[in-house]
Amino acid sequence: MTRFPVPSTPQRLLRILTTVVAAASLPNYVLAQAVLPVAPPIAPPKAAQPTDRDAPAEISAEQMTGRPDRELQLDTKVEIVRGNTTITADHAKYHIVEDEVDADGNVRMTRSGDVYTGDQLKLNVDAGEGFVTHPTYKLLRNNGQGHADRINFEAEDRATVVDGTYSTCEGPDPDWYLRSSRLALDTSRDVGMARNTVVYFKGVPILGSPQMSFPLSDARKSGVLPPTVGATSKGGLEITVPYYFNIAPNRDLTVYPKIIAQRGLQLGASARYLDPSYAGETRIEALPSDREAHADRWAVSSIHTQTLTPGLTLNWNINAASDDNYRTDFANTMTGASQPLLLRDLNLTYSTAYWTAIARTTNYQVLQDPITPIARPYDRLPQLNFTAARPDVAGFDLALDSELTRFWHPTLQRGDRVYVNPKISYPIIAQGYFFTPKLSFHATRYNLDTVANPGDNNTPSRALPTASLDGGMVFERDAKFFGKAMTQTLEPRLFYVYTPYRDQSALPNFDSGVADLSFAQLFSENRFVGNDRISDANQITAAVTSRFIEPSGIERARVAIGQRYYFAQPQVTLGTAITDSRSDLLLSASGMLSQSFYAETNMQYSQSQHQLDRANYGVRYQPGPMKVLNLQYRQDLANDLEKSVDVSTQWPFAQRWYGVGRINYSIKTRKIAEGLLGMEYKADCWIFRIVAQRIPTATLQATTSLFFQLELNGLSKLGSNPLAALRSSVPGYQNINQTNTRP
Template structure:
């Protein structure tokens, strides 16, 4: 018999039921009462499609009974079973021997009985759940009762056991998980690990989705050697504002028998009318807090914790100018190492700055920078400092070159609490320094081809001259000046010191050239080579400290950065002292990255009489599904391993296992060893201590393979 179709026609504007379409090998029934279909049955009502061997449909109640290879297709899921009884209007019913698949998350499972409890809601008795593909049962959840909410994309399991390779690894009387990217309140995956200073650690984070624009994570952290610590994170975002608060509290350290804490507050806000404000406050209870309780070299290497509040104002000054104003209060908590104590920085209480820029005024650009700062220190001379630096530039530019003469006058005044030197009686000091520079360059271009690709190659010679007369500054305090790192970019700066307390004398010229390889198709820069030489006509006389040595003559610097090939990138630089014919600084780095998950990094850093270090790191497949990790930072000067890492990662289709061990120096003669073991069940949870941040920091270019 040919398939027959049935349709109940209704008025779409009425509240009558949606039409039901039925196709089958045979259809029998009674008009407006019931319909029985057998053989290749296909039913459709709205967005639901039902297939089976046999079906009976009751028109008055819209109930349906289906048996034999039942398949129910809905927008969010697919349900299979042996017998289905449900109401097509209310989506209430039951499915025996169910198999279910969640379409968005690829989650799937089975059970003894599936209870349909309305649109987008159902409950499964004696259920299994996994995100592994068909015919794979590496891990799954066994639960007495599993509730699926397709509207909220949330699953709730009661008396749940997580099994990995058929071995129970975790039991939870209640668990709630999301199969979407939306946030939800509930416990996160437990964290377990081990460090040499804290012992075995176990933590159970609780995530609180307070509102769409703010949330909190509260994490009890049990450490075998230290006690119970409470880690708290609060995040918020609003109209023109946002921030984060971290507060960690250890009420009674079992080793030090003291209360220990760490606080980090970061807030920024638009105040209106061109005003912006920010607050960055960091504090810990003691000097050894990070060394004892941290598991990351970025924390343990901190020496000064910033405590700062600021407000700033921006406004246009005509159509080609800008004026800015700022207020700042700043101090630091200095983390001292008893074996290598340091002097804490000056407090800024407060600093006011006012700057203005006005371009193209009769062909000239005018700038004005000023500041008023109160410095404070418990032991060193301190006081007030006022600076003003007006300058004018005459830019002469066209499409292939430029000449920019610039003239400025830097004025500084100090009012100190006591003289800097014991024999200097004046506490009120002034300094006025004229500053002149002339910057010029040419940009030449030509078309070229490399590896079958079209490029634009540039040749950019540049000459930069600076003249600053000498001013004796030995009696001036040094609140914030330091010598800037010598680099190719620094060749074209007028001053070699940061801050305002030291202005170097200069009578020198920089001769430099750079060449860039630019992709003709998209304008991206492929490779850059730069070289420059600073020639000094007079010996430098201004120093930061009296033992500092200056020399006349010249320094040569060269840098190479970019992609040597499609898979090899480099960033390298060298500084030569041509007077004594030796190398002052070397910075080299090269990366080989042929594919995601395959990377090798090598680097070398050298600063004469300061440091000599090598950096090696890699992420590389060592067998099918296996990844290996290694990283090393070694001081050749001290013959000491500063940081090291070894690890393995196994990636299956629906889970990953990571084992990572790291060791790093926390002080001049102290080190910390951390062990990370993490099992990640894709789209569900991670069990163990998370090594991902350590891998990302230790191995530049690290890629999570299970996300590929």
């Protein structure tokens, strides 16, 4: 084997002549290994290594003939290495001045990690231009591979496959491949562009296109996305052909025309942008002349946030739809099947270290349920908030909440409300205990447009002080939890609140309601949400919590019990008055009983009625990747809601086959309120999914959707995408195309 260093242009001729003068004078001299110095071994080229045009070419062969200053004939075990390009062949001719290689016989070229083989190769090594005949190829970045009649190399990072195939499947007989008359591979932009293309799956043509583009990596690119096909009970067959515009690394636009068999052509667009000072997304859908509704249908959704100056931000969240039935007729679109209130919110916020000021306007579009009408919330036009907080001022914590709001409603009483709520507390915190006395004062005044009865005051007001004491202790001990050493805590806590009674029956109710009882609400000073009602209180809350904590600090289990006791029955009410001397008893428990088993329960027990008003019990079993089983039982007797059982799972049931499903079963009506059932199959280079989903859209109404998806790794996804439905319906669901890591 003879190894011969050939310097690159322009030093090539000078170095050859000075090192091998004797050989250069004999044009037909056979160069033996003993005559020329042997170059040191060349390390294999690294992937994505940049071309070094000044690097010398390293040439080796069993036999070399010719003139080293002009042309070398190489035979048997030929190897030419230049920068990140390596060529091997049975025979080759190297034109030194032109830096060109003509090779034939078992040709193999590796360039930046990509591998090409063929019968004959011609390549200008410096420019990266040439061709190879009857080649096979394999790309490093995404395992893309195929064969062709010819590959033309147009530059180091561009090649055109002529009458060839492309697939990311291994082996000579791939499960899927595309065949194209001309396939341009641009590794600098990570884009493949195929013309006159047919996609084959299991030998059957499934998609044809005059032009198709696809990524050679995970980078985004512009082009026509694969069509999606689905069906719903409200619209029938749906076919969407999206086009993606990769405007910039931080901006894109997707246009998605959709043919809905029973309704017509729906046009949609989604624009996203992300900058250091602002970001957002806007979506628009329009269906002119809906054949079912005999009307124009549309929906808009826009979210935006922007930093105007340091501390000053602008935000909006705007949603709108053409009619009340939009969410039921188009359950899989932006409005969402279970979202009857479409928010429109615009706010300007200025924040400093100790205070925040907000100016906003808010209203809602109500998509009414035909069976159970929904109350329309008040519009806030405008709402001005000012909050401030300063901790540790001579040991005191100071805070202030204030608001001025204009409430508007098309049919109900309207007016202005202003309130100021200063607070002062003195927290005493030490190792093992804490104690916090607190005083606050809530002053409210209204300016009403109308009053219920002649002579009523249209500027009512209210002023209420509140005093509270919050204290607790933390005890610790060494313990074991399922045989493992833990630290167990015992944390008793008492919370006392006193607020005097004020008659508030003459005040309007713009935004107040009774808060659901929870552990957080047990330690709240007001039983109501909103600011139109302030509960009178002479009460104490007692609770105790015990936790099991690992040495690493991870909480493995928690048990808590708490109850509120009334020294005097509250007189301010909304709805049902409180007649008991104590609230319902709350119990909460949760824990990771093992690495794969988690359980949680929350109960609200009425001691006067001797019944569980609310309860939910849930367990999750997740022993490994793509294996999860969730069981949950809920009941809410306090609000006359039915009991329900919710079961969801993702589980392999055969080799490469995974089942997914969810059933939300109403015990009261003996019907499935919401359901999902599907299967997934994972091959080496493709995935198939079929999923059916039933979504409640209104009282006594539901929409059923059917998803089919064929995911060809490295090319695209064909069909409708069910992944969002799977993630929302099955907690703990994992994409089977991702790396198998433990959840």
